[in-house]
Amino acid sequence: MITIVERDMAAFFRAPFNAYGGGTPHVSPMLSDLKRFLSAKTNPLFASDEDFSFFAAMRDGRPVGRITAHVHRASNTLHRLNRAYFGYFDCADDADSAAALLGAVEAWARKRGFSEIIGNFNLTAMQQAGVMTDGFEHHPYTDQIWGPPHLPRLLEANGYARSFPMTTFEQDISTLDAGRLTTPEQRRALADQGFSFAPVTRATLSERLEDARTILNDSFRDNPMFVPVTKEEFDFQAKEMKWVMDPRISTVMHHQGRAIGAVIVIPDLNPLVKATGARIGWSTPWHYLKYRMARRRAVVIFQGVMPQYQGKGLxxxxLAHALGAMRSAGYRTVGGTWIADVNKASLxxxxxxxxxxxxxxxxFSKAL
Incomplete structure (x- = not known):
């Protein structure tokens, strides 16, 4: 028998572990992160508890699926939408559980007068987005979604239609040919014009991240679904970065002293998160030291150039500068967050x- 429980964090957290087991590439967010993400007291995305809820499907008392329902009010206002959003959809290959979870978020959305629901968004387009439809055999990097092949089928069986195709990418740094990206002559010409790189260190992190937020908002403003990120939202999402960053591999580009471009890169934390079971416990420091000695994967969280400087080869x-720095630091592969099919330049x-x-x-979306 399937029952739905609401705002039960213990059941919400355990659901994907029960649904998928330990042998899949799935990596859960840390329990501590889920608690701060799904709280109006800590997450500036939500004005109050009325803006979101979360549900778990219980089969005979055991959580086997989960989902969130929420509204991104700034997105609806900017893009003139009347949407509710779902996220964190993880479920066993169980038609009854999926129907009950999706029914719960649809009821939540209808009660508040929304005309459609769309997801995954965990919790915005600038965080994890989408439902995986191919590439299931590949392990995800930090900030990439992984889900099993049955999730799209379960969504479509409940009346959801797929749209907005996206792709994530991986690059082998060990075989990098920087000449494919830029030539020494181009690099010298840009240096002569006053372009230079500034490292992102722990001492300069606050300043560099504010530079990155400004660049993000300006460079992405015309992208589909993009909503300018407030300082409070950006600081909230980057709260733990100083503890996990590697100062060797991120950079901000300056032109005559002004920040005009950024590549923000962090080590891929998924191996560490998986090893700890996504919980902070007594063994976490040991796992962290072991991870630090063996980390070989990095992930580009954000890359952008101010609009007035685009088209100049920056x-x-x-990217060549950042990839070279990653290779020098011992990283072997780097992943990137999603790129939409409509973004031809980035592709x-x-x-x-x-x-x-x-x-x-x-x-995946559905009219309500």
């Missing part, structure tokens, strides 16, 4: 750099 220059850059497709994703 994106390839920044061309990924192809030119030698990146290979990793996962295929879609959004």
């Amino acid at each position: 994106n390839p220059l920044m 061309r850059q990924a192809e030119k750099s030698g990146a290979r497709p990793l996962h295929r994703l879609h959004l």
Whole structure:
């Protein structure tokens, strides 16, 4: 028998472990992160508890699925939408559990007068987004979604339609040919014009992250679904970065003293999170030391250039600089967050750099 429980964090957290087992590439967010994400007291995305809820499906008292329902009010206002959003959809291959979970979020959305629901968003388009539709055999990097092949089928069986195709990428740094991105002559020419790189260290982290937020908002403003990120939201999402960052591999580009581009990269934390069971416990320091000695994967969280500086060869220059720094630091592969099919320029850059497709994703929506 299936029952739905609401706002039960213990059941919500345990559901994907029970649904998928330990042998899949799935990596749960840390329990401590889920608690702060799903709280109006700590997450500036939510004005109050009325803006979200979360549910778990229980089969005979055991959680086997989960989902969130929420509203991104800034997105609805900017894009003139009347949408509810679902996220963190994880479920066993169980038609009754999926129907009950999706029914719960649809009821939540209808009660509040929304005309459609769409997801996954964990919890915005600038965080994890999409439902995986191909590439299931590949392990995800930090900030990439992984889900089993039955999730799209369960969504479609409940009246959801796929749209907005996206792809994540992976690049082998060990075989990097920087000449594919930019030539020494181009690099010298840009240096002569006053372009330079500034490292992102722990001492400069606050300043560099504010630079990155400004660059993010300006460079992504015309992208589909993008909503400018407030300082409170950006600081909230980057709260733990100083503890996990590697100052050797992120950079901000300056032109005559002004920040005009950024590549923000962090080590892939998924091996550590998986080893700890996504909980902080007595063994976490040991797992962290073991992880630090063996980390070989990094992930680009964000890359962008101010609009007035685009088309000058700066994106390839920044990427070549960052990839070279990663290789020098001992990293072997780097992953990237999703790129939509409509973003032809970014797709061309990924192809030119030698990146290979990793996962295929879609959004799934339903009229209410």
